[in-house]
Amino acid sequence: MVSGLFRYIETLQGQEPWGSVLDAGVGVNSAEWMTALPTTTRWTAVTAAPGHARQVREAVDARLRLQDRLLVGNWMDPALLEGEVHDVVLADYLIGAVEGFSPYFQEDLLRRLKPMVGRRLYITGLDPYVVGEVPDAAARCVREIGRLRDVCLLLADETPYREFPAEWVRDRLMEAGFRILSAKRFPNRYRARWVDGQLDMAVRRLPKIADRALAEALAGRIEALRAEGHGLAKSGDGLHVGFDYVIAAEPA
Ligand SMILES: C[S@@+](CC[C@H](N)C(=O)[O-])C[C@H]1O[C@@H](n2cnc3c(N)ncnc32)[C@H](O)[C@@H]1O
Numbered sequence: 001m002v003s004g005l006f007r008y009i010e011t012l013q014g015q016e017p018w019g020s021v022l023d024a025g026v027g028v029n030s031a032e033w034m035t036a037l038p039t040t041t042r043w044t045a046v047t048a049a050p051g052h053a054r055q056v057r058e059a060v061d062a063r064l065r066l067q068d069r070l071l072v073g074n075w076m077d078p079a080l081l082e083g084e085v086h087d088v089v090l091a092d093y094l095i096g097a098v099e100g101f102s103p104y105f106q107e108d109l110l111r112r113l114k115p116m117v118g119r120r121l122y123i124t125g126l127d128p129y130v131v132g133e134v135p136d137a138a139a140r141c142v143r144e145i146g147r148l149r150d151v152c153l154l155l156a157d158e159t160p161y162r163e164f165p166a167e168w169v170r171d172r173l174m175e176a177g178f179r180i181l182s183a184k185r186f187p188n189r190y191r192a193r194w195v196d197g198q199l200d201m202a203v204r205r206l207p208k209i210a211d212r213a214l215a216e217a218l219a220g221r222i223e224a225l226r227a228e229g230h231g232l233a234k235s236g237d238g239l240h241v242g243f244d245y246v247i248a249a250e251p252a
Helices: 004-013 028-034 051-061 094-101 106-116 137-155 166-175 192-208 212-237
Strands: 019-023 040-047 071-074 085-090 117-126 178-190 239-251
Touching: 004 028, 004 117, 004 178, 004 239, 019 028, 019 117, 028 040, 028 051, 028 085, 040 051, 051 071, 071 239, 085 094, 085 106, 094 106, 094 117, 106 117, 106 166, 117 166, 117 178, 137 212, 137 239, 166 178, 166 239, 192 212, 212 239
Parallel strands: 019 040, 019 085, 040 071, 085 117
Antiparallel strands: 117 239, 178 239
């Protein structure tokens, strides 16, 4: 099923043909969407993670044409797709993931992508969890799930993602030489499946935590939070917390 964010991007694109498209941070969702778009002349996709590339290839291999490319590389490498220009560039939850693959590179990434954008850049992202006082139990639970997940990643020697607010992305885009065409937020509703996905990510890191007593305490907290999250998701028809956003920009 195509996400509401991708549907919105389709409405922004309107009748304009897609042409040559670059998915600058590919995953199964964006790959399945982009490779099914009607008027692309070439699909190029980049991931920094070989595991991601394998999953994407399994999902869309049958649809790929001779001219389509799926590449493993890092935008920190100046030689990656050097000199190429694509009609449409997509950065789908890429800004948040950058911290895990090239820490502190978020602003540089926007400057790095700028000369590659022929006509349109579409960015999707997740607004960071609220800092300080939360509005309700669902918001507190979602924030704690995110923080517990990140704590486990850190203790397992990994770098968690770092999300940036839509306003931050908008302002950095303008500084990088883009004109903003549209910026819109979409309210999130997290289901029990999301609670499990996030907490299972934490559970998988527990064996890598050297202090076994700490790992066991974390395991207990994870399961308590899972029960709380499921309960709140059931009673509230999902956890209504926070926003995703879509920003459309063009070279100024
Ligand atoms: C959260 S995933 C994006 C979600 C994806 N579009 C989907 O459909 O699920 C982030 C992607 O950006 C890639 N990425 C993050 N930082 C990168 C970097 N510095 N260079 C290249 N790719 C990067 C990751 O390897 C991954 O493929």
